[in-house]
Amino acid sequence: xxxxxxxxxxxxxxxxxxxxxxxxxxxxxxxxGGVISERSGVVNIAMEGMMLVGAFFAxxxxxxxxxxVLATLASVLCGGLIATFHGVASIHLRANQIVSxxxxxxxxxGLTSFLMFRFYATSGTPSDIPALPDVxxxxxxxxxxxxxxxxxxxxIVWVSILAVPVxxxxxxxxxxxxxxxxxxxxxxxxxxxxVSVFRMRYLCVILSGLFxxxxxxxLALSVAHSFSDNMxxxxxxxxxxAMIFGKWHPVGAxxxxxxxxxxxxxxxxxxxxxxxxxxVAATPYVLTVVxxxxxxxxxxxxxxxxxxxEVGE
Amino acid sequence: xxxxxxxxxxxxxxVLAIIVGGIVVLASGxxxxxxxxxxxxxxxxxxFDISETFISSIPLILAAYAVSFAFRSGLFNIGAEGQLYMxxxxxxxxxxxxxxxxxxxxxxxxxxxAMAAGGAWAGIAGWLKAKTGxxxxxxxxxxxxxxxxxxxxLLEAGPMTPANAFGTPESGPIPPQAAFPVILPSWILPNARxxxxxxxxxxxxxxxxxxxxxxxxxxxxxxxxxNAKAAAYGGINVARRLVIAMVIAGAFAGLAGMVPVWVQMRxxxxxxxxxxxxxxxxxxxxxxxxxxxxxxxxxYGAMIHGAVAMQANANISGFLVQIxxxxxxxxxxxxxxxxxxxxxxxxxxxxxAAS
Numbered sequence: 001x002x003x004x005x006x007x008x009x010x011x012x013x014x015x016x017x018x019x020x021x022x023x024x025x026x027x028x029x030x031x032x033g034g035v036i037s038e039r040s041g042v043v044n045i046a047m048e049g050m051m052l053v054g055a056f057f058a059x060x061x062x063x064x065x066x067x068x069v070l071a072t073l074a075s076v077l078c079g080g081l082i083a084t085f086h087g088v089a090s091i092h093l094r095a096n097q098i099v100s101x102x103x104x105x106x107x108x109x110g111l112t113s114f115l116m117f118r119f120y121a122t123s124g125t126p127s128d129i130p131a132l133p134d135v136x137x138x139x140x141x142x143x144x145x146x147x148x149x150x151x152x153x154x155x156i157v158w159v160s161i162l163a164v165p166v167x168x169x170x171x172x173x174x175x176x177x178x179x180x181x182x183x184x185x186x187x188x189x190x191x192x193x194x195v196s197v198f199r200m201r202y203l204c205v206i207l208s209g210l211f212x213x214x215x216x217x218x219l220a221l222s223v224a225h226s227f228s229d230n231m232x233x234x235x236x237x238x239x240x241x242a243m244i245f246g247k248w249h250p251v252g253a254x255x256x257x258x259x260x261x262x263x264x265x266x267x268x269x270x271x272x273x274x275x276x277x278x279x280v281a282a283t284p285y286v287l288t289v290v291x292x293x294x295x296x297x298x299x300x301x302x303x304x305x306x307x308x309x310e311v312g313e
Numbered sequence: 314x315x316x317x318x319x320x321x322x323x324x325x326x327x328v329l330a331i332i333v334g335g336i337v338v339l340a341s342g343x344x345x346x347x348x349x350x351x352x353x354x355x356x357x358x359x360x361f362d363i364s365e366t367f368i369s370s371i372p373l374i375l376a377a378y379a380v381s382f383a384f385r386s387g388l389f390n391i392g393a394e395g396q397l398y399m400x401x402x403x404x405x406x407x408x409x410x411x412x413x414x415x416x417x418x419x420x421x422x423x424x425x426x427a428m429a430a431g432g433a434w435a436g437i438a439g440w441l442k443a444k445t446g447x448x449x450x451x452x453x454x455x456x457x458x459x460x461x462x463x464x465x466x467l468l469e470a471g472p473m474t475p476a477n478a479f480g481t482p483e484s485g486p487i488p489p490q491a492a493f494p495v496i497l498p499s500w501i502l503p504n505a506r507x508x509x510x511x512x513x514x515x516x517x518x519x520x521x522x523x524x525x526x527x528x529x530x531x532x533x534x535x536x537x538x539x540n541a542k543a544a545a546y547g548g549i550n551v552a553r554r555l556v557i558a559m560v561i562a563g564a565f566a567g568l569a570g571m572v573p574v575w576v577q578m579r580x581x582x583x584x585x586x587x588x589x590x591x592x593x594x595x596x597x598x599x600x601x602x603x604x605x606x607x608x609x610x611x612x613y614g615a616m617i618h619g620a621v622a623m624q625a626n627a628n629i630s631g632f633l634v635q636i637x638x639x640x641x642x643x644x645x646x647x648x649x650x651x652x653x654x655x656x657x658x659x660x661x662x663x664x665x666a667a668s
Contacts, residue, residue, distance in 0.1 A: 103646060
């Protein structure tokens with residue numbers, strides 16, 4: 001009964017649910033980027049590296065300019081820039097996209113930590129970097145429970161939530177989205193109909209970099225207010241798992257991110273309750289494996305995912 | 314010519330990586346020559362450093378065999394890290410529990426435990442893939458996080474926490490008779506730590522190649538990896554081969570986890586600096602061959618060990634190594650680029666052979 005009571009108390013805490021949304025936000029952004037990239041046929045396991053680069057340059061530019069807009073912009077653009085390398089490798093150079101993705105991850109870890117040592121070795125990152133603003137919603141704020149959950153979330157949390165229907169609409173309800181999916185399923189056919197396979201794929205890979213970069217900015221400028229070596233610590237890989245778990249669909253990926261966010265939030269809320277929190281921390285991962293094996297079933301990637309396209313004669 | 318061609322891409326990739334890495338160092342306001350010189354001296358400048366380079370390389374090589382073996386069956390084992398943790402936990406648990414056993418049987422039981430635990434952990438992912446189609450990239454990665462969390466629990470608040478632990482999360486000591494014998498006796502090279510795990514690693518490489526290229530099982534695993542549908546049509550039980558391939562892969566990773574613990578003679582919390590992840594790069598650079606992986610592992614190990622001296626002596630971040638490793642990987646992946654360079658340089662035949 002004790003266990004039931006503890007869990008009931010924790011489930012009634014607004015902190016648990018607000019935490020779920022907060023932890024899910026960077027995952028959602030990266031996972032949506034992944035969905036877009038892979039729907040166009042480019043395997044992207046480099047969200048981790050793109051987030052890390054976004055996080056570092058958010059802090060670097062934030063410290064230099066004290067301007068939140070410039071800092072966020074820098075992180076988004078740097079995420080896009082490093083994604084471009086992945087694009088060139090996998091689209092023009094027809095490299096193995098997993099190799100290229102791993103290289104980007106390793107490069108991002110190396111570069112950001114290298115520059116961290118170069119700029120902030122002795123002192124750590126400065127404390128006077130700008131923060132991403134919270135959104136205080138006046139009326140909802142005063143509703144009990146609901147207000148405590150969503151009344152005072154960070155702006156990027158809202159951006160991540162809004163990005164889900166927008167991405168869905170973009171991929172499934174616009175002309176360009178149709179072209180993207182065509183390129184990911186059957187590039188030859190799309191090419192025959194006059195769709196530029198290369199252009200679509202570059203667009204999508206770079207978009208994934210922009211999304212992941214913003215996720216990194218959120219981690220650095222809202223969650224941590226600093227940068228430290230390898231600070232994403234696997235968030236990009238969790239986002240990758242969420243993308244596959246969600247079957248390459250924006251809404252599915254978002255739900256998977258919520259599950260991971262819930263697991264992280266639960267782990268934190270269970271600290272000090274006598275449960276071995278190290279084992280509680282493992283629950284979202286176990287749940288994922290069980291869910292994947294039990295009722296999600298076979299995940300089918302876009303047909304041309306990971307296959308470089310060669311322009312015919 | 315074929316041997317030369319097989320090696321040319323990685324070698325040129327290293328050269329290109331050194332050049333681009335040098336530009337990064339230069340751009341950050343340091344001298345690349347100083348950086349590379351101190352890294353090289355740090356990695357192989359003395360017999361002691363060479364021994365340490367091997368110590369850094371061995372877990373990478375073994376874990377890369379784990380990545381590659383699965384890769385040969387068409388599975389992307391991204392979770393060697395977790396299999397490595399399970400191997401380390403099992404070996405440590407056996408060694409500390411049976412601490413009154415004599416040396417040789419104890420070492421053998423520990424090796425078996427490490428390989429069995431790693432194999433079982435990877436086998437779960439293989440079994441799920443075969444039974445339900447659960448994507449191995451997710452399951453191996455999720456199982457990695459679970460394994461690491463289990464090790465945190467065991468060492469911080471669980472049954473492996475020794476009674477006299479003063480807050481440092483670590484296991485009890487590995488009994489000294491269970492240690493791998495050190496290769497170089499102290500009157501030749503004092504304090505050298507390189508031990509017989511080097512021979513185990515060479516043996517592992519031989520076993521890796523032997524299974525894949527000299528046994529029916531290996532043939533079938535490679536057939537599944539090349540075209541699962543054709544293999545099934547040819548009468549191969551694809552599901553069973555996938556599970557076996559993952560179990561064997563995990564056994565390599567389990568051994569990879571035991572080795573660093575047997576250097577420090579204790580299992581520490583977060584003992585792996587990401588061997589399982591870097592092993593993916595080593596496997597890819599080594600082109601999934603036993604010899605290639607061994608050489609790539611030595612290269613990556615040398616860079617890791619050399620970085621320590623470079624950061625201390627030249628005041629350049631040791632993370633330059635990750636940049637170099639990434640660039641090597643990138644250029645190995647982008648073979649088209651290498652072939653273009655070769656063709657430009659007039660090595661047309663080599664360029665064709667390298668493809």
